[in-house]
Amino acid sequence: EQVLYHHSEITVEKGQCAVISCTFTHPDNIKPTTAIWFKCRTKDRCDEDKNITFHSETPSKAQEGFKQRVSLLETDLTKKNCSVIINDIRENDAGEYQFRLLNSYTYSKKVKITVSALTQKPSVLTPPLTEGEPATLTCTAPGFCSGTPPNITWTWRGTGDNITEEDLTNVTTTHFSTLTFTPSAEHHNMMVMCQVSFQKKYQIEETVTLNVTYPQINGNKTVKEDGTLDLTCSVDSYPPSDITWSKNGKSAPLQNYTENATLTISNVTREHAGEYVYHPVILPGSGCVDQAEVMTCVCVSQGVPLPLIEWPLLELNTERCSPTTSVFGSSVNSTLSLPVGNTTVECVSRNVVGVVREKLQITQNKSQEKQRGKYTVGQKRI
Secondary structure, three states: OOEEEOOOEEEEEOOOOEEEOEEEOOOOOOOOOOEEEEEEOOOOOOOOHHHEEEEOOOHHHOOHHHOOOEEEOOOOHHHOEOOEEEOOOOHHHOEEEEEEEOOOOEEEEEEEEEEEOOOOOOEEEOOOEEOOOOEEEEEEOOOOOOOOOOEEEEEEOOEEEEOOOOOOOOOOOOEEEEEEEOOOHHHOOOEEEEEEEEOOOEEEEEEEEOOEEOOEEEOOOOOOOOOOEEEEEEOOOOOOOEEEEEEOOOOOOOEEEEOEEEEEEOOOOHHHOOOEEEEEEEOEOEEEEEOOOEEEEEEEEEEEOOOEEEOOHHHHOOOOOOOEEEEEOOEEEEEEEEEOOOOOOEEEEEOOOOEEEEEOOEEEOOOOOEEEOOEEEEEEEO
């Protein structure tokens, strides 16, 4: 009779889990009922009570350091599967292990576990980021262990948020955390770090640099007489945005474009001097989310001069609601919280060039994610 190990030697990093994959055979007159695993301290006899790391019938017989850390992958021993998983691997878990069937005999073949330093990094998934469009970053901890959940921390502008793990249990588990926010131009080139801590003492981290697409005006704004004025306004959005250039706030447009608006004037004279402006646009990503008790609306607009965002609903609403406004460059972001029940919300953006109105799309938020300002942080394991 024998035991067969898928790997006779296993190397595992600190804080992760070790899976000893094995099968066994036994005499036909023996019914396997209880599995026992031992950790061999020396080259002497291993199958002694003081060396028990797992006992399927009487778990309390396991050594103090192994209790609740070791479990069978298949509890029905008649299937001849003796595989076990050891969670929260520590440095002193290194050594040889041996399997025994109670009221039978100890299998002589052993398996060796080597414990190495934690070198794996968390994986951070970053989708394409566009100003005004909500996006979610995902940080996944290495490993698939079901032991003590790691603590995953997002460091955002130097502020860390510890995340609470949901209480789910599986033999193999993937731990991940999400950070949801609405990008703006000020997030461009910002660094976000995800740190994963196992057992509060083994730490790894990964840092990503955000790349946010946002409207920009490029070109030399000071031109000598008889020279050429060349300005470009670009808005990377879908559907494409309509852009209109005007001079000194005059309503008559100089040029109309979609996505990229290049204004070129050759043989510049003094009469061409002035403020070149363009019609405000409401950017994709503007909209409302209807939550349990409150509706949150965001309107993102861009224009030169900087547009002013208005909420016509506030003129009729008796509730005291004050929008929150942030500005970066030629973009303005206005956020408004309203009582649930409004079916139509309109955003108005205006500057000296013109006015644009848009009825915002309202979506239902069915999740119960934890809100932290304009960022949503959540963590799950599957």
